[in-house]
Amino acid sequence: MKVFAHRVLLDSAWAKNKTLIIENGEITDIVDGQLDDAIVASGPVVPGLINCHSHAFQRAFAGFSEQGSEGQDSFWTWRKIMYQFLAQISDVEAHIIAKQLYIEMLKAGYTSVAEFHYLHHQQTGEPYPALAQMAKALFDAAQESGIGITMLPVLYQYSGFGEKAPLDGQKRFINTTEQFNQLVTDCYELSKQYNNANVGIAPHSLRATNFAAIEQAVKHVRSLDSKAPIHVHIAEQTQEVDDCIAHSGKRPVQWLCEQLSLDANWCLIHATHITADERKAIIDTGAVAGICPTTEANLGDGVFPTAEFMQEGGTIAIGSDSHISVNAVEEIRWLEYAQRLTRRQRAVLANKAQASVGLNLWQAANRGGALATNKNTGVLAVGKQADLLVLDQQLLGRYAQSDEHLLDSFVFATGEQAITDVMVNGQWVIRDKKHDLETQSHEAFSALLQRLSS
Missing domain, CATH: 2.30.40.10 (Urease, subunit C, domain 1)
Structure with missing residues (x-):
């Protein structure tokens, strides 16, 4: 062609x-x-934009949690409603939702998506006859829509720091480390049946697993693919930061960077509440900061220090996460607007090398997205995928x-x-x-x- x-x-x-x-x-x-x-x-x-963070099933949930509760609504109350909703979804429903979402993504400017997939099991919490049955529904949806996919099976084991027992609403997410590694292998083999598909892993968060399990899971996936993407939710909420300090004596990003050897194929999702030292730690490892502006705004998470992070040489990627909005340019726009609102300045995320905010952020997000998905895309150049x-x-x-x-x-x-x-x-x-x-x-x-x- x-x-x-x-x-x-x-x-x-x-x-x-x-x-x-x-x-x-x-x-x-x-x-x-x-x-x-x-x-x-x-x-x-x-070039099409790479979407670094997606929970596909949450697209069907958009609009169901905006009623409020007299100023007491938060991420944690939103999560309760989300758990009630996902309890109804089978692999058949997951396929319908993901297919619709991925078509919307394509029309909105995304050509590849990293699917942070944790809805693994049946409504009872029992595994499907095939561990990867839910993942297959998403692979099928990506194939039928035409979008590229990076499948990230999620390691989820606990409800909070200190290995607290899972909540009832989390029963569909839970795997032992051994079972999880088998799921990853199954997804890896399954991905070979599809075009434009690859596999990494996603330890859900520091509160939902432990370092021994993360180490084993990382070792396993990297035995399958030495550059397999590894994504993790980190420091999204101030309560999460406080709980981590109470449990470990350290902040989440600080603890993660000290305990594990991160690299450029790691993506830290929602690293919203970080210190200057933590910013430097992320940059020193080469890891990508995955920012999801419309979801982070919708959930009241806070604002990532994008200006400082990029000025110091940090790498970013963009995700639509809960899909309250499926619009690549809106994510880029609000990445900039959040900085304008907090700094009361304009054109914050331009620089001396690139005065155009739109161009600078489009290219930066794609550079980081390509690393975070281990995909040969993000730019239009000889040897690159035609997206x-x-x-x-x-x-x-x-x-x-x-x-x-x-x-x-x-x-x-x-x-x-x-x-x-x-x-x-x-x-x-x-x-x-x-x-x-x-x-x-x-x-x-x-x-x-x-x-x-x-």
């Missing part, structure tokens, strides 16, 4: 009048001018059009409605803002919501 673009954001900079030559899902060459048999992109071409978006030239034409302003117009002025076409792994999955399966998927999803809410 050949795709000609009048304007294309390459790894180094914007370029004009280039043809991307794509074979077996990969960009094999980029040449000047329009080749005779090339498909002509209708607008500017940019790209075609933007709506007519819509963007209402706003600033020069190279230095185009991504800012996309992120801050138009949003996801400016995406016309999406290619993943060399295959068109969105054309003229439509997915082939979106009507069928939407109908199944809507019927499911009616059943779940009745």
Whole structure:
């Protein structure tokens, strides 16, 4: 396949009048001018965004927890409602929800997703006949939608620090370390049946497991893949930080970095409440900070110190997490806006090398996302996977059009409605803002919501 673009954001900079030559899902060459048999992109071409953090089933839960409780609502009360909701979901429902979500992601600018998957077992808490049955439902949904997936089975064993017994609402998450490692192996073997799929692990959090189990799980997954992604929830809530200090005498990121050998394929999700020393510790290991701005705002988590972290050389990635919003540009926009609100300044996340906030953050999030998923994507360059978006030239034409302003117009002025076409792994999955399966998927999803809410 050949795709000609009048304007294309390459790894180094914007370029004009280039043809991307794509074979077996990969960009094999980029040449000047329009080749005779090339498909002509209708607008500017940019790399698709990598979504570093997803709990797919929570998309069906969006909107069910916004009623409030006289100022007493919090992450922890939200979690109780979420547990009640997920108790109804089987592998069949999980597939319907994930398929709808992944189609929405593609239309919104995501071309790859890291699925932080902890809904493992039957409603009773008993394992399915096949340990990876729920994971298979998500693999199937990704394959059918066309999105790339990094499956992250979650190690979850306790309800709190000190190895507290799991709550009833957590029974579907729980595995022994040995059972978990078997699940990871099963997912790893299963992934070979799918295109554009790989596997890592996700120790849920320091409160939900212990270091002995994490060490064993890391050793096991790295025996399967030496660069397997490893993600963990860390320091999302101040209560979590306080509980960690009470249990260990140390803050979560401090404890994690001292106890384990982190590297660039580790992703610390919601490292919201960290000190300057903890920022430095993350940066020194090369680990990625996974930030989920709309979910962190929706849950009242707090604001990650993005400006300081990036100025000090830290690597970020972006996730949509609970999917209260499925909109790649909104996550980028609110990453910047949160910094503006706390600092009462503008254009905070630009720098001397890149004055455009939109361009700087789009590229930074993709660099980190590629590390956090161990995927050969995130930029448009020879040797990289062909994951790209075609933007709506007519819509963007209402706003600033020069190279230095185009991504800012996309992120801050138009949003996801400016995406016309999406290619993943060399295959068109969105054309003229439509997915082939979106009507069928939407109908199944809507019927499911009616059943779940009745």
